[in-house]
Amino acid sequence: MSQQSPKIGFIGLGRMGLGMASNLQRKGFPLTVYDINKDAVGALVKLGAQPAASVAEASRGCDIVITMLPNSAIVSEVVGGADGVLANTAGGALVMDMSTVEPEVTDRLAAEAKQQGKSFVDAPVGRLASHADRGESLFMVGGAEADFQRVLPMLQAMGSTIHHCGEAGAGTRTKLVNNYLAVVSCQLNAEALTLSQRFGLSLEKTLEVLYGTTATNGQLKIAWPDKVLKGDISPGFTIDLAHKDLTLIVSAANTAKSPMPIGAAAKEAFSTARARGFGGNDFSAMVDVLCDLSHTEKPRLKQ
């Protein structure tokens, strides 16, 4: 019946998934939800969602199942496993994985879905958890045009910027390229601002110059002034997660035989930061790590 709204399963209510699912539920997409964390499920139930006792139960009878999970292994198991999403949905169903995973996992699951007469969309998420809470995420979507149109209303409920990047797999790959630039920019900025500090330059004046030339970058200009440069290193995105993303990206690049010399150097800078116990800080705090390493005063904007 065409007027009937699709039955939607949502699996994975972590720091990002919780906000995303909440927005869906609140904006008219009734969900069946599952997570191993009962509190997170409870929060959605309060908003009107149906709880499920398992991945299978969250998938059965659904037109669309959305997954938002921590890593490739879990996505493989939850979507493609013996009692997973694909095993518990009917032909014609659409699976949308919004996790950040290895491209090979995306490709394999997309191929399995296709073989079963189902649709697969990868739609990893940009921006921070706070954006997800407010329904202001950015999505990089891979999938056939018809499938993209099918999930578009839901993406619009969860985010404010939606890019259709190409066929299945293109969303995941675009996210890797995007995060590569953002994460390595942090180490680049760390080296530049540590040098500036060692040089004894005025931080405010230096930034004024940099912001007006092609030396600038989004992290330095948009993200950092509200984080490390004003002394806030509470995690919007942790050094640990940045390291995880870099690991994923360098690995995918190695598989694609695309050399990454500064990517690899940046990854070890993040490794050093983690070895020193700074993994839980915001990734803009990479500059603090380098200043600490070299006994240099941390860069902080005058209030």
Next chain:
Amino acid sequence: MSQQSPKIGFIGLGRMGLGMASNLQRKGFPLTVYDINKDAVGALVKLGAQPAASVAEASRGCDIVITMLPNSAIVSEVVGGADGVLANTAGGALVMDMSTVEPEVTDRLAAEAKQQGKSFVDAPVGRLASHADRGESLFMVGGAEADFQRVLPMLQAMGSTIHHCGEAGAGTRTKLVNNYLAVVSCQLNAEALTLSQRFGLSLEKTLEVLYGTTATNGQLKIAWPDKVLKGDISPGFTIDLAHKDLTLIVSAANTAKSPMPIGAAAKEAFSTARARGFGGNDFSAMVDVLCDLSHTEKPRLKQ
């Protein structure tokens, strides 16, 4: 006599200096000029400048001497040498070096000038030679406030953006930090876009995504679309010059004991580019080098 305009010497009429001196001469600052290249001197003479036969002659009697020279060794010799600018100017004179040099050279010359009762301003130049031609350069200026005011009218004749970064030496150091970010960004973009190409992503779509997130940077967004991404690798700023700047920066950082892990990796990427014969191309063409290395199609925007 207060109404009299200062006597100005200008030494160094290379690719940048020629444009800068021409703007000065045309906009009411009569110059005495010197360069080893007679043609360059001739071009200024046509605009009304006085030719000098030597550094000494270009310096003698001047209130202000401007130098725009290729490297630290030449600046040391021309400004501080036995028959150089300092040796041929009177107390009260001001020397403004606009070359890009090692900070230690700037510091040493500034100290020598001070000891002789003279002023020293370092004012290295940002942007491209084409900007210098049009009087649209950016200057990062180090020097005492009074000295800065003394050269400001001249800087305004040569450029459109002028930053007073601090005391003598601060201009040179700010330029190094600025160029560090711009040059390493090119290798960062090279790695990201080569990966994107290997992934088979649409260049236009990928850039659309990147330009809207904190992954973006000035090189990728402003410089590259008009250079390598439309197939123009003629040099605005060559890979050889970028390598020279990186060498200067990493060396200055080593002296300052400020570690540069990705800077060093980037420098060797530029070394590889030069070893392969691409040193004369625009530095945005670093992406072509990496694509060539990995047998990948070069990224070009559809017309």
Next chain:
Amino acid sequence: MSQQSPKIGFIGLGRMGLGMASNLQRKGFPLTVYDINKDAVGALVKLGAQPAASVAEASRGCDIVITMLPNSAIVSEVVGGADGVLANTAGGALVMDMSTVEPEVTDRLAAEAKQQGKSFVDAPVGRLASHADRGESLFMVGGAEADFQRVLPMLQAMGSTIHHCGEAGAGTRTKLVNNYLAVVSCQLNAEALTLSQRFGLSLEKTLEVLYGTTATNGQLKIAWPDKVLKGDISPGFTIDLAHKDLTLIVSAANTAKSPMPIGAAAKEAFSTARARGFGGNDFSAMVDVLCDLSHTEKPRLKQ
């Protein structure tokens, strides 16, 4: 019955495993063997071994099961999977994995074995396939002393150097440290000899000097003169395998929060070699890759 020889299963008859199993079978250790490659199984059957139709069949009733497999995922499945070695052996059995895998996989399988009242030994293999053929391998063994004694006669049949490195897991970890040094040495030598070639030095004279100082290393002194330096780049150990090992090692180091700046740089040098199509060459040919990159004559000893 104490006089009875143990029943031994051997799973994995690849380039290394085939030689190792053949030595065991020939030297008085009757094997039940399994591999997906029927030809390899056939070769062992000709030497007197019993063929098995599955991992399960090769494991059932065995006192000792030896595995020699390509990677972590396959070892996990074959040893720990639903129909794997552990599932098909009785309490008291000993599993010896001789593959090169992630330390976490070794640890997990050792823990599972222990829980089931079985023994686990990790004994990865050093040296080349040609050594394995001749029963001259080197083994780095992790396991309890009693378990080590139990497998020692078999190790002696397969190799000529046996190190008991510590408890279960210590063999795998020692191999990673060992291969780290050997593999990165190749890139180090590549850079040094390319520089020597660019400098126009005599290869013979340079090596004579290096061999007499602490600048030397085992790859340069022992391995290279018989491989790349005499023009033989046929694989004893391929660049692809070296890259795989480096990936394993850097990943294990990242997990252990042990920074690897030159390891990461070396890995990308191997990535570049693979991107350029040299992955199938011997890993000493890294110097040819760098010479090729920089248009330099390859180093070859005069006959």
Next chain:
Amino acid sequence: MSQQSPKIGFIGLGRMGLGMASNLQRKGFPLTVYDINKDAVGALVKLGAQPAASVAEASRGCDIVITMLPNSAIVSEVVGGADGVLANTAGGALVMDMSTVEPEVTDRLAAEAKQQGKSFVDAPVGRLASHADRGESLFMVGGAEADFQRVLPMLQAMGSTIHHCGEAGAGTRTKLVNNYLAVVSCQLNAEALTLSQRFGLSLEKTLEVLYGTTATNGQLKIAWPDKVLKGDISPGFTIDLAHKDLTLIVSAANTAKSPMPIGAAAKEAFSTARARGFGGNDFSAMVDVLCDLSHTEKPRLKQ
């Protein structure tokens, strides 16, 4: 008079030069010596040498002048300067520079000497200061065969291993290649042993394994057991000097367009060590720096 021994000047009595000159003087080569350090000159005078008041005085009338100086700039000045060795020696004289300098400086001085009808030999020194004291240095010599024969008796008085590497310039270049391997090996070993420590392996057992494979290297096997691995980090060769050599080598490689990806990464590891205040320690202590960075126990052999 043919029987007369040559008149020899020796300039530069630093930590290495003092031992070298002392051996010469003691073994029958009467010297005229100069150094800015009067105490060092005094020590040689006690052994019977003639003191000189200047470079010029130490050079005048000499058949052979030996220089052993800290860096390229000083060598340029002392040998090639207005009142230097070349300016104060007659045609037919031989200058032997034993300093470690940029190859371009060696080449330039050799060319100047040749133009003046003089001979030039570069003979940089291997091994430690303690070897120089005992007359057990290693020399890498560049120069024409006749010139080499002319200085050979002196080299034999100062050292125990003498390599004639080729024409003038070949000694300097061979030393750079040699030191490149030795210095980067230290960072390589630092990464490997830090990983080994993080892995909880036995240091003694790990070294036993490594020493028997191609993973070994001269630093690990010969130098380290008597230095950092037994807790002695007093400088045989400091991290600061290793960094200086690496800077020289990477710069020479950049000039030669020979890429150095792991050399550059190693240099920044040494930069980090210096930034953290460890520059005065022996270069084997790079492993302590990395262990310190990653909160890992330092590797020490059990007594």
